[in-house]
Amino acid sequence: MVVLSKPTLNNFLLVKSCKPSTTLLNGIPVVDLADPEAKTLIVKACKEFGFFKVVNHGVPLEFMSNLENEALRFFKKPQSEKDRAGPPDPFGYGSKRIGSNGDVGWVEYILLNTNPDVISNKSLSFYRENRQNLRSAVEDYIAAMKKMCCLVLELMADGLGIEPKNVLSRLLKDEKSDSCFRINHYPPCPEVQQAALNGRNLLGFGEHTDPQVISVLRSNSTSGLQICLTDGTWVSVPPDHTSFFINVGDTLQVLTNGRFKSVKHRVLADTTKSRLSMIYFGGPPLSEKIVPLPSLMLKKEESLYKEFTWLEYKKAMYNSRLADYRLGPFEKSYGK
Numbered sequence: 001m002v003v004l005s006k007p008t009l010n011n012f013l014l015v016k017s018c019k020p021s022t023t024l025l026n027g028i029p030v031v032d033l034a035d036p037e038a039k040t041l042i043v044k045a046c047k048e049f050g051f052f053k054v055v056n057h058g059v060p061l062e063f064m065s066n067l068e069n070e071a072l073r074f075f076k077k078p079q080s081e082k083d084r085a086g087p088p089d090p091f092g093y094g095s096k097r098i099g100s101n102g103d104v105g106w107v108e109y110i111l112l113n114t115n116p117d118v119i120s121n122k123s124l125s126f127y128r129e130n131r132q133n134l135r136s137a138v139e140d141y142i143a144a145m146k147k148m149c150c151l152v153l154e155l156m157a158d159g160l161g162i163e164p165k166n167v168l169s170r171l172l173k174d175e176k177s178d179s180c181f182r183i184n185h186y187p188p189c190p191e192v193q194q195a196a197l198n199g200r201n202l203l204g205f206g207e208h209t210d211p212q213v214i215s216v217l218r219s220n221s222t223s224g225l226q227i228c229l230t231d232g233t234w235v236s237v238p239p240d241h242t243s244f245f246i247n248v249g250d251t252l253q254v255l256t257n258g259r260f261k262s263v264k265h266r267v268l269a270d271t272t273k274s275r276l277s278m279i280y281f282g283g284p285p286l287s288e289k290i291v292p293l294p295s296l297m298l299k300k301e302e303s304l305y306k307e308f309t310w311l312e313y314k315k316a317m318y319n320s321r322l323a324d325y326r327l328g329p330f331e332k333s334y335g336k
């Protein structure tokens with residue numbers, strides 16, 4: 001069992017906790033990718049939740065558990081070895097600190113750029129610290145996630161009745177697409193029980209929206225993920241290690257002029273079980289102008305957002321805290 005170092009434990013209990021929520025999301029939208037109605041269900045889910053579960057996706061379970069086992073092998077290594085792949089810059093191995101603006105969580109992780117041309121020394125150390133086949137396991141998995149995201153984005157375009165079919169997926173297919181991949185490991189935290197007695201929960205990963213176009217998450221069967229509904233209630237998402245969960249990101253919210261909502265989500269730590277999650281974040285090229293899709297806009301409909309590039313959004317994102325409403329300053333109504 002991996003235990004995060006003791007001295008900082010109290011800081012965590014003091015710094016980041018939140019009111020417990022026991023509501024289980026039974027009505028979570030589930031989309032069968034082989035269903036002819038998939039495109040309609042996807043659009044509905046993106047408007048209502050910004051979140052849905054994907055089944056019948058064609059990715060073999062073995063493929064997912066292979067990478068999960070490789071990742072666990074890395075997280076089980078002594079701290080000094082893992083630290084050789086860190087600190088994150090933002091890519092590389094990180095523990096407890098998320099980003100560089102003071103966010104913390106009961107989590108250790110590896111963050112990788114998916115573009116092999118911009119591979120950092122930290123990522124190389126991560127691969128070196130593990131068996132040789134880790135790099136190909138990661139690359140194969142990323143390729144499968146990119147393919148699935150592109151299919152989902154094409155179904156979205158179809159469901160929205162806009163053309164061409166690749167109007168969204170081209171952003172991820174572009175060779176300059178700025179996408180990344182994250183593996184999060186949440187060790188069990190016995191102190192969670194004490195926190196729960198005081199009516200609080202301990203955060204593994206604080207609330208935020210994903211800034212990119214789309215994210216696809218797969219976890220083991222340990223619970224912890226929660227999403228925030230449009231009425232502000234937090235609900236737990238029952239884990240399913242055989243399925244994928246899709247998140248609408250901030251960029252997709254802008255591209256659809258607010259029709260789709262980027263989903264606020266967070267992860268709570270568990271007392272006894274460790275959680276391992278793997279997330280592919282599909283992003284556009286840095287120079288891409290993020291504006292509502294012209295083919296989607298109604299006559300006289302105006303953009304809710306100021307014009308900006310993904311590079312500009314990214315710069316703002318790295319200056320923000322996890323829970324900040326990052327789209328705020330880019331809204332035309334901001335400050336009015």
Ligand SMILES: C=C1C[C@]23C[C@@]1(O)CC[C@H]2[C@@]12CC[C@H](O)[C@@](C)(C(=O)O1)[C@H]2[C@@H]3C(=O)O
Pocket residue numbers: 090098099100101103111180182208209210211212281317318319320321322
């Ligand atoms: C606190 C931060 C971590 C983050 C960059 C940021 O300054 C604000 C956004 C954060 C986030 C959330 C979703 C993804 O996990 C992530 C990789 C991303 O693209 O935006 C993280 C960033 C990070 O960990 O570097």
Ligand SMILES: O=C(O)CCC(=O)C(=O)O
Pocket residue numbers: 182184205210217219225265266267277279
């Ligand atoms: O680890 C998880 O289940 C979700 C983490 C997350 O939302 C993120 O890394 O952006």
Ligand SMILES: [Fe+2]
Pocket residue numbers: 208209210265
């Ligand atoms: Fe996220």
